[in-house]
Structure formats: structure tokens, C-alpha cells
Amino acid sequence: MSDPSMVKLAVPGTQPEYHFPPYASSIARSPRMPLVLLPETLTEKTGPVFGHGFLRERDNDLTAQHAGDPIGERILVHGRVLDEDGRPVRGALVEVWQANASGRYQHKVDTHDAPIDPHFTGAGRTLTDEHGHYWFKTVKPGSYPWGNHYNAWRPAHIHFSLFGAGILSRLITQMYFPGDPLQPLDPIFNSIPDATARERLVSRLDMDRSEPNYMLAYAWDVVLRGTTDTPFEERHR
Amino acid sequence: MSGYASITAGSQTVGPYFRIGLEYLLERTPALTLDTPGTIEITGRVLDRDGAPVPDAMLEFWSPAKSEETVVFPAGFRRVPTDGDGKFSVVVLRPTTVPLDDKRVQAPHMLVLVFARGLMRHLISRVYFSDEPANEGDPVLMSISEERRATLIAHPDQGQANLYKWNVVLQGTGETVFFAW
Numbered sequence: 001m002s003d004p005s006m007v008k009l010a011v012p013g014t015q016p017e018y019h020f021p022p023y024a025s026s027i028a029r030s031p032r033m034p035l036v037l038l039p040e041t042l043t044e045k046t047g048p049v050f051g052h053g054f055l056r057e058r059d060n061d062l063t064a065q066h067a068g069d070p071i072g073e074r075i076l077v078h079g080r081v082l083d084e085d086g087r088p089v090r091g092a093l094v095e096v097w098q099a100n101a102s103g104r105y106q107h108k109v110d111t112h113d114a115p116i117d118p119h120f121t122g123a124g125r126t127l128t129d130e131h132g133h134y135w136f137k138t139v140k141p142g143s144y145p146w147g148n149h150y151n152a153w154r155p156a157h158i159h160f161s162l163f164g165a166g167i168l169s170r171l172i173t174q175m176y177f178p179g180d181p182l183q184p185l186d187p188i189f190n191s192i193p194d195a196t197a198r199e200r201l202v203s204r205l206d207m208d209r210s211e212p213n214y215m216l217a218y219a220w221d222v223v224l225r226g227t228t229d230t231p232f233e234e235r236h237r
Numbered sequence: 238m239s240g241y242a243s244i245t246a247g248s249q250t251v252g253p254y255f256r257i258g259l260e261y262l263l264e265r266t267p268a269l270t271l272d273t274p275g276t277i278e279i280t281g282r283v284l285d286r287d288g289a290p291v292p293d294a295m296l297e298f299w300s301p302a303k304s305e306e307t308v309v310f311p312a313g314f315r316r317v318p319t320d321g322d323g324k325f326s327v328v329v330l331r332p333t334t335v336p337l338d339d340k341r342v343q344a345p346h347m348l349v350l351v352f353a354r355g356l357m358r359h360l361i362s363r364v365y366f367s368d369e370p371a372n373e374g375d376p377v378l379m380s381i382s383e384e385r386r387a388t389l390i391a392h393p394d395q396g397q398a399n400l401y402k403w404n405v406v407l408q409g410t411g412e413t414v415f416f417a418w
Binding site for chain 2: 020029042189223224
């Protein structure tokens with residue numbers, strides 16, 4: 001059943017290892033046995049598809065989900081979801097969550113001594129359009145401390161969850177901001193060995209989409225894995 | 238560097254706060270209960286190397302199930318977080334056999350994606366059901382050693398035909414089989 005030569009594995013260095021000791025939580029939670037390679041079957045070639053009725057109108061405007069405006073630097077985050085051949089992924093469900101401008105999550109286990117913003121939940125979702133495009137209006141998240149090691153601070157980031165075509169395209173990742181000096185110190189960012197692949201998680205300042213006297217914009221494209229479309233039998237010749 | 242145009246984005250952990258962003262889908266998931274014909278409930282726990290519960294994991298179950306329901310929400314998909322004891326419980330449509338090729342079918346199973354703080358990438362497993370005769374001829378199951386195969390099989394719970402128990406062990410004794418494609 002397992003035939004490594006027929007499996008389309010990730011380009012070396014572009015995905016993190018499960019066991020990555022600088023990220024302390026990975027030590028007791030990552031498998032030690034090798035993953036078992038399988039061919040793609042109908043189970044993997046298919047995946048969930050979500051309809052527009054699933055969303056509410058302001059789900060991709062995180063600044064408009066409460067009675068008042070959230071504190072912080074208002075930004076647009078936008079980009080395209082693409083497959084490995086550069087084709088747009090249409091109708092992809094994109095879910096995001098983030099800390100507020102002071103670096104605090106609206107979550108009971110976050111005990112960081114920074115203020116909760118009553119006008120900011122930090123969650124959003126959208127479906128990509130016919131060009132694979134998505135956008136979110138939000139505030140720039142703050143950095144925050146965490147317990148991984150002494151004086152550990154996360155660089156500013158927005159969590160992204162994406163569904164593409166086929167369940168194997170499923171991806172949860174984090175988008176970072178350009179020029180953040182905490183990135184080189186962050187074990188989560190650095191879990192991706194290849195420097196170019198790492199930089200792919202960093203958005204770019206996009207002055208073309210910024211609105212004068214209103215908000216800055218950041219652009220970030222995401223490439224998802226596609227399916228191989230290779231019938232099972234052919235993979236075993 | 239041209240090859241990099243097509244590399245897939247690197248995975249990053251869901252971290253401890255994913256419920257902020259991922260709970261909405263749970264709230265909008267159409268209610269599925271054991272009163273609905275053709276449903277089963279899978280319960281279990283997610284455990285770490287030390288047998289300690291993983292209270293901040295999330296599982297996603299997938300099978301290419303057919304249903305009339307799917308215009309807004311896909312019938313074969315369910316997301317479920319673990320609770321403070323690492324427990325999860327999910328009601329799904331009982332999966333049927335899945336074609337493999339012209340000649341063979343796969344035993345009924347669901348794909349299970351495992352996300353948690355500590356997992357930089359999600360893990361993917363499959364859950365099968367011990368009372369399915371088709372298991373004996375399933376090429377995936379039979380390709381795995383008997384000892385490890387057991388980690389992929391859910392067993393009837395409390396003697397009820399629609400209740401199954403299945404644990405996910407991330408590391409160590411009884412480590413669940415995880416797959417790659």
C-alpha cells in the first residue's frame with residue numbers, strides 16, 4: 001500500500017517537523033512513529049464545501065461586529081488562495097482569529113495582563129470569490145508574551161484556517177507582518193526550516209489598497225496543496 | 238527560486254486560542270442526533286505521551302457522505318473540540334464503503350484531522366468500525382501491522398450498535414497510526 005515514490009510529498013524544508021523541541025509543547029504531543037504513506041482515494045480527493053448561507057454579512061469585518069469601534073491600527077488584509085499550479089481556489093472557507101491591538105485574546109485561558117477590548121472579538125470568516133480573492137478588515141494584532149521560554153514573545157500574527165479543493169488541501173497557519181523584529185526569535189515562525197518558505201508567511205505592505213487617511217493594507221497570498229488527480233491504479237504500476 | 242512559486246504555505250500550530258475563530262462553525266453545524274436514522278456517535282479522548290488528556294485539541298471528521306442537506310453545510314464534515322478531560326463526542330452519518338478502484342472497495346471509515354497546541358501541523362488518521370465485515374478486505378487496514386491496526390478501529394460502546402469508542406494517542410504506548418499522502 002505504501003509506495004513513497006508515488007507520493008507527492010512537501011518540498012523539503014517548507015513544512016515544520018512535528019517534533020520540534022524549541023517549541024516545548026511539541027515534545028509530548030508529536031508522534032514518534034513514522035507516518036504511513038497512502039495513495040489518495042476518494043476519501044482524500046473529496047472535501048467539505050461550504051455555502052454562502054453559512055456566513056453573516058459582517059463576518060469579514062472584524063471592526064464592525066460590536067456597537068463601537070475597536071482600539072488599534074485599522075488594516076485591510078487581503079490576498080488570493082491559490083493551488084500549486086497558481087490557479088485560484090474559489091469558494092474556499094477562510095477562518096481567522098487574532099489577539100486585539102494590545103496583544104490579548106478574547107479567550108478564558110489567556111491571562112496576559114493587557115486589556116480586553118469590548119469592541120473586538122478577533123474572529124472572522126469568508127469565502128473566496130471567483131478569483132480566489134479574500135479580504136478582512138481588522139485591527140493590527142499586538143505582540144504578547146507566552147510561556148515557551150524565558151521572556152518569550154510572539155510576533156504579531158493572524159491565525160488562518162483554510163479549506164481548499166479536497167481535504168488534503170486543509171491548512172491552518174499564521175500570517176505575519178513585515179519588519180517585525182520578533183520573528184527571528186520566535187520558535188513557531190522558525191519551525192519552518194527553509195528561509196524562503198518562512199518568508200511566505202509574511203504579508204507585504206500594500207499601498208495600492210491602503211485608503212488615505214483611513215487604513216493601511218497588507219497583502220498575503222496562500223498556496224494550498226491540490227490533489228494529484230492520479231487514479232489509484234496508475235500510482236501502483 | 239522559481240520552484241517556490243508553487244510551494245504550499247507552511248503549516249503553523251492552531252495554538253491555545255483557536256476556539257475564538259473556529260467555534261462559529263460549530264454553532265452553525267446542523268444538529269445531528271442519534272434520533273436521526275443512519276447516525277452513529279463516536280466518543281473518546283485525545284491523549285499525549287504521558288497518557289495525559291489533551292484539553293485543547295480539535296478533531297475534524299470527514300467522509301464523502303451523500304445528503305440532501307449540503308447546500309450550506311457539508312453533510313460528511315464535523316468539527317469537534319476536546320473538553321477539559323480531553324474528551325470528544327461527535328454524531329456523524331454512518332459512513333459507507335468507499336470505492337478504491339474498479340475492482341475493490343474500502344471498508345467504511347472516516348478521515349480524522351487532529352489539531353492541537355503543540356502540533357505544528359495537523360495529523361491525519363482514519364477511524365474504522367470493529368463490527369464492519371469489510372474491514373477484513375480493506376487494503377489500507379490490512380497493510381498495517383495487526384498491533385498498530387488496532388489503533389484505527391472504534392469499538393461498540395455499552396453494547397449499543399450506534400455508539401462507538403475511539404481514542405487518539407499522539408505519542409508513545411498505543412500511538413495512533415497517522416498517515417501522509
